[in-house]
Amino acid sequence: MMPKKGPIISNLRKDQILKSISEGKHIDGRELSKQRSLEIVPGIIEKAEGSASVKLGDTHVIAGIKVEVGTPFPDTPSEGILIVNAEIFPTASEYQEPGPPDEDSIELARVVDRGIRESKMVDFSKLVIEPAKQVYVIYVDIGVLGMGGNLFDASSYAAVAALMTSSFNVYRIDGDIPVKTDEKMAMPITDFAVSLTFAKIGGSIVIDPTWEEEGIMDARLTAVYDNDGRICAMQKGGSGGLKIDDVFQMVDLGKAKYLDIRKKIVEMVENAKSGN
Amino acid sequence: MGNLIIDGKRTDGRGPLDLRPLKLEVGTIKNAAGSSYIEHGKNKIYVAVYGPKDSHRYGTSMEKAIIRCRYHMSPFSTDERKSPQPSRREIEISKVIRDALESSLILDEFPKTLLDIYIEVVQSDGGSRSASITAASVALADAGIPMKDLVEAVAVGKVDGTLVVDLSDKEDKEGEVDLPIAFLLNEDMITLLQMDGKMTVDEFKEAVKMAKEAAIKIKTKQKEALGKKYFEKADEK
Numbered sequence: 001m002m003p004k005k006g007p008i009i010s011n012l013r014k015d016q017i018l019k020s021i022s023e024g025k026h027i028d029g030r031e032l033s034k035q036r037s038l039e040i041v042p043g044i045i046e047k048a049e050g051s052a053s054v055k056l057g058d059t060h061v062i063a064g065i066k067v068e069v070g071t072p073f074p075d076t077p078s079e080g081i082l083i084v085n086a087e088i089f090p091t092a093s094e095y096q097e098p099g100p101p102d103e104d105s106i107e108l109a110r111v112v113d114r115g116i117r118e119s120k121m122v123d124f125s126k127l128v129i130e131p132a133k134q135v136y137v138i139y140v141d142i143g144v145l146g147m148g149g150n151l152f153d154a155s156s157y158a159a160v161a162a163l164m165t166s167s168f169n170v171y172r173i174d175g176d177i178p179v180k181t182d183e184k185m186a187m188p189i190t191d192f193a194v195s196l197t198f199a200k201i202g203g204s205i206v207i208d209p210t211w212e213e214e215g216i217m218d219a220r221l222t223a224v225y226d227n228d229g230r231i232c233a234m235q236k237g238g239s240g241g242l243k244i245d246d247v248f249q250m251v252d253l254g255k256a257k258y259l260d261i262r263k264k265i266v267e268m269v270e271n272a273k274s275g276n
Numbered sequence: 277m278g279n280l281i282i283d284g285k286r287t288d289g290r291g292p293l294d295l296r297p298l299k300l301e302v303g304t305i306k307n308a309a310g311s312s313y314i315e316h317g318k319n320k321i322y323v324a325v326y327g328p329k330d331s332h333r334y335g336t337s338m339e340k341a342i343i344r345c346r347y348h349m350s351p352f353s354t355d356e357r358k359s360p361q362p363s364r365r366e367i368e369i370s371k372v373i374r375d376a377l378e379s380s381l382i383l384d385e386f387p388k389t390l391l392d393i394y395i396e397v398v399q400s401d402g403g404s405r406s407a408s409i410t411a412a413s414v415a416l417a418d419a420g421i422p423m424k425d426l427v428e429a430v431a432v433g434k435v436d437g438t439l440v441v442d443l444s445d446k447e448d449k450e451g452e453v454d455l456p457i458a459f460l461l462n463e464d465m466i467t468l469l470q471m472d473g474k475m476t477v478d479e480f481k482e483a484v485k486m487a488k489e490a491a492i493k494i495k496t497k498q499k500e501a502l503g504k505k506y507f508e509k510a511d512e513k
Contacts, residue, residue, distance in 0.1 A: 103371045107372075110364065219379070229476070229477070230475060230477075231471065231477060234471035235372075236470065237372075239378040241379040241465030242466050243463070243464055243466075244464050244465070244484060251480060
């Protein structure tokens with residue numbers, strides 16, 4: 001209910017950032033339409049059914065997949081269940097207090113959830129053990145270890161990479177009880193989508209804002225693109241508004257950029273799968 | 277797919293650009309600094325604004341009023357009873373509504389204060405967050421909070437491959453895309469934007485334009501409702 005208190009940016013620093021942006025560069029020297037360095041390492045948690053560590057600039061996020069068995073929702077008896085949860089750990093920054101998920105964590109989890117669900121990346125119809133009775137429940141837990149801005153994209157890439165590289169034990173129904181077998185099943189992945197976040201700062205549109213930039217931005221927009229460049233989820237954030245033209249520019253910029261990141265994700269996931 | 281639009285008409289008989297019936301009242305809660313009530317489709321929503329009130333508690337700002345916003349659905353507002361505890365959905369919606377309204381307000385006149393916006397959905401239908409924003413903006417005006425413009429919101433979407441305005445509950449659940457948008461029309465700005473479902477970039481742009489047309493219609497209703505309270509009172513004197 002309470003607005004989030006972020007880092008306090010001094011006026012001097014704010015002027016520096018705005019000056020840099022007016023000259024066409026992020027404060028870290030990147031061009032405005034360039035993402036920070038992105039590192040995705042899947043499979044870092046052996047005990048998880050799937051996992052990935054993502055470093056996007058200074059932002060560090062880990063996603064882990066756990067699979068359990070549960071009863072399906074009454075309106076989707078022949079589909080598995082997806083549950084996305086996010087926590088910004090107190091390790092992430094001096095401003096983060098321990099405690100139950102705050103509204104920022106909840107928004108983060110829900111935006112990542114929407115990207116996964118709406119892109120139809122997981123084929124939930126293949127996650128059924130016995131219709132209306134037993135289905136697989138896929139938990140995607142996201143932990144933010146280091147705060148460096150743009151948690152949405154980093155968390156989304158982590159969740160996507162973890163899902164793409166996950167496999168889990170198959171359950172068989174014995175009587176009425178599901179029993180875990182030694183047989184492994186790969187996560188039924190059909191496609192995946194790429195999240196891109198933009199910010200409006202000092203009259204300019206920038207991609208992949210840093211934490212400091214988020215502290216002075218007017219507003220941000222996250223758009224998630226599928227393989228064909230269609231948008232499958234969006235979320236505007238921040239207490240300022242965005243001009244309608246800005247929004248149009250952002251979605252166009254995203255359409256021009258999503259393929260680069262898509263390739264990067266595929267490459268890093270394939271590397272991990274081939275087991276180097 | 278294929279049963280939400282028949283002969284160009286939607287399931288409730290509307291054309292693609294038609295809004296559901298919308299009724300707005302101002303000043304419905306006596307104790308509040310500002311209040312409103314909206315019926316939009318089957319949505320029935322009360323909004324109360326309290327403050328700006330002095331506060332020295334942690335979290336207030338020396339520069340402006342801090343807004344707190346609670347969007348809450350009553351347990352009896354849905355087909356199945358809704359647990360009275362705020363769900364994750366309600367926490368997220370509270371946040372995006374707060375953001376959507378804050379960009380319209382001029383808050384630096386009220387440092388070290390809190391401004392509370394309480395939204396109670398007593399009956400829910402499709403588009404409850406949009407209706408909440410439309411009503412809350414009117415309640416803020418009623419409370420006399422300086423603002424750049426009223427905010428109005430509407431959900432557009434795609435059902436059976438057709439772009440339509442003001443999704444019903446059925447269209448929201450069974451359609452392809454749900455895209456709630458809030459506008460600050462004076463500034464040609466968007467203050468809330470969320471989207472579920474797939475559409476091309478061109479479809480998205482078209483949907484935004486349709487939503488803007490709908491927002492212009494909703495703004496007329498907002499002004500009428502405020503006018504009814506304030507100008508009729510003035511006429512009586």
